[in-house]
Amino acid sequence: MSTDERTALVVGAGLVGTLTAAMLASRGWTVTLLESRSDPREGTHAERARSINLALSPRGIEALRSVSEELVERVVREGIEMRGRMVHKNKVGKVKGKGREVRVEKEGQDYGRYEEEGECIRSISRTALGIHLLDHVDGLPSEGRGSVTTRFETKLVEMDLRKEDGVDVVLQKKGEQPKKMHFHFVVGGDGAYSKVRQQMMRGSKLRFDYRQFYAPHSYLELSIPPGPNDTFLLEPNYLHIWPRGEFMLIALANQDKSFTLTLFAHDSTFTSLDAELASLAPGAPNPVVELFRREFPDALEQMGEEALLQSWRENPKDGLITVECSPYHYKDKVLLIGDAAHAMVPFYGQGMNCGFEDVRVLSSILDHFGASPSPLVPSPLPYSLETASLASFSKSATEGDETALARALATYTHLRAPSLAAIQTLAHQNYTEMASSVLSPLYLLRRSLDSILTSVSNFPLFAIKRDSDPLKDQGGRWESLYRMVTFRPGLAYEEVIRRRDWQAKVLDWAAKVVGGVVVAGAVAGVGLRYASRYRLVRAN
Structure with a gap:
């Protein structure tokens, strides 16, 4: 290894971990991708996992696109369009x-x-998607800057965060003795029961909050x-x-x-x-x-x-487990990503998409701070509505002895935490809608009003200018909660909730008005009918 190489260990070769490895390699890191299980492209593991399906939405697609256009094309071809419920x-x-x-x-x-803008999500096998991602990293250089080396059946045993520069780790391949290695940066993409998170809680002096x-x-x-x-x-x-x-x-x-x-x-x-x-x-x-x-x-x-x-x-x-923790990073040494940081229930279909979005947000922040060996420029921070809150995070990263990577990871935690809390809340709430509300007359009325207001907001008189770049598009003047969450990757999840709060007040008022009109009409109809009968009786 040359003296100017920067090494990264990504623990977990699932969907988010593998995409993270590809993203880091594209920015000049020398990456080792670690997975305790066997290669899903071989043997019984693929057969055992083949039935599990996922719903890929534009948030996930744009995150894949930020790493590789060719990867996106292959994945989209694999998926089956789902235009609705x-x-x-x-x-x-x-x-x-x-x-x-x-x-x-x-x-x-x-x-x-769907008819006007082609809005849909895509059903895709978890295993098929994972294989596409692994095939992509296999196509990258196998050594040196920008490379990914994948090690299956190898687990993280221990992680020592006391070194001033980087992280010492102990890795163990199945059937072999543990081996000590050193990396400049470790990413924990190893799921809800993360070993990296466990070691981060144990080995750092960080005030780390955790709940499952x-x-x-x-x-x-x-x-x-x-x-x-x-x-x-x-x-x-x-x-x-x-x-x-x-x-x-x-x-x-x-x-x-x-x-x-x-x-x-x-x-x-x-x-x-x-x-x-x-x-x-x-x-x-x-x-x-x-x-x-x-x-x-x-x-x-x-x-x-x-x-x-x-x-x-x-x-x-x-x-079905939910994981909450804070912060997601420790200095310039470790970052938690995907389910390791924010496992959620699957009722909004955003777990994978949100994990992929983690990678896109991280990539833009690393570029913004010049925290990678070969940052891509220009790369503006995501979610323009949120960047004002980042004024305290200097791009030059010269405050004290903090490195560019340390400030980039601190910025990631600062920027991403509100979004992740928001989507975890939405995921829990959406079970009620899917399991019962979709049958409720009141829900169907609100949904109809939502649709009408969306259509009206697209009339030339009320429409606002939209950006052709999905990552900058803030959507229309009025859009349903589901559309904002699923089809607007340029909107942070917490901004979706803020918008929906005022929309919900409008919908509640409109539903009461419509309901009142219907009830008044029904009462008036019954009254007229009985009044007519009364007059007929009197006439006789």
């Missing part, structure tokens, strides 16, 4: 001679302006196979939702014409059903099948009872 509603009725019957009605709800908690819900992966003649059994260009209040089923399409389904339910529901299965008497109705027959009859018909029970027995029922 397809809500599956149960309608219970009675059929003569058959008794009670559950009939399913479907309603499409577009996310945004589980949602009451767990989840189970299921699947619907391809239909006859290699066809989709459900509409492929929608995210399918079966909202049932205390639990919810969703489905996303795959390239092989199958669908990946995820059942979200209280952990106690899974525990109770498992206990009933364990003590099930011969010939007794199966409680899992009965649940699906009652709540998700169309999904059960497509997947089959045998496949449902096999998945129920063999697939894990995993918990």
